[in-house]
Amino acid sequence: MNSEECHCNKHEGGHGAAPCGEPDRRGFFKKASAVVLGALSVLAPIGAGLAMVIDPLRRKGDGDASRFLRVTTLRSLPDDGVPRKFPVIANRVDAWSKFPATAIGAVYLRREKGKITAYNVLCPHAGCFVDYMAGDNDFLCPCHDSRFALDGKISSANSPSPRGLDSLVVEVRNESEVWVKFQNFRAGVADKVPA
Numbered sequence: 001m002n003s004e005e006c007h008c009n010k011h012e013g014g015h016g017a018a019p020c021g022e023p024d025r026r027g028f029f030k031k032a033s034a035v036v037l038g039a040l041s042v043l044a045p046i047g048a049g050l051a052m053v054i055d056p057l058r059r060k061g062d063g064d065a066s067r068f069l070r071v072t073t074l075r076s077l078p079d080d081g082v083p084r085k086f087p088v089i090a091n092r093v094d095a096w097s098k099f100p101a102t103a104i105g106a107v108y109l110r111r112e113k114g115k116i117t118a119y120n121v122l123c124p125h126a127g128c129f130v131d132y133m134a135g136d137n138d139f140l141c142p143c144h145d146s147r148f149a150l151d152g153k154i155s156s157a158n159s160p161s162p163r164g165l166d167s168l169v170v171e172v173r174n175e176s177e178v179w180v181k182f183q184n185f186r187a188g189v190a191d192k193v194p195a
């Protein structure tokens with residue numbers, strides 16, 4: 001007998017026969033299960049693919065995060081108070097790609113009586129690179145003539161920069177390595193706001 005056939009107790013009065021509607025229900029559940037399983041088999045790979053696409057976006061890239069980076073050694077930074085410019089090199093990582101070591105910025109380091117100070121080379125006015133002027137022993141931004149003293153403060157009343165040079169945190173590690181917590185800050189504003 002076909003399992004889908006119905007033997008109705010009401011009409012036949014028999015015992016043990018499947019009640020009316022039972023095969024229909026079984027058929028319905030079978031079909032519903034097939035539909036659900038089919039949908040899952042399609043949706044699961046889509047979900048996995050979507051997770052792969054979205055996951056890198058949720059991960060924090062390494063390229064722009066403020067973090068300590070090894071910049072130089074004490075040997076390359078004489079204790080004479082003269083600022084020296086160093087590139088800041090990092091392995092840049094964005095949402096999907098890893099880039100080889102690249103210069104992500106630059107800093108001025110100055111060592112005097114054992115103390116090291118660091119400044120981001122970007123002018124806080126509009127982001128040009130400031131130059132160290134050995135003759136005047138200060139910093140000058142060539143774009144709009146902002147001037148900064150060795151301690152980073154604005155040194156000229158005509159400087160359009162809204163704040164002094166952006167100081168950075170420095171650490172000496174492993175006795176001779178100079179590490180800087182490298183960060184860029186928003187240009188054109190008086191407060192030092194991380195970019």
Ligand code: FES
Pocket residue numbers: 123124125126127128141142143144145146160161
């Ligand atoms: S960008 Fe430096 S003074 Fe304008």
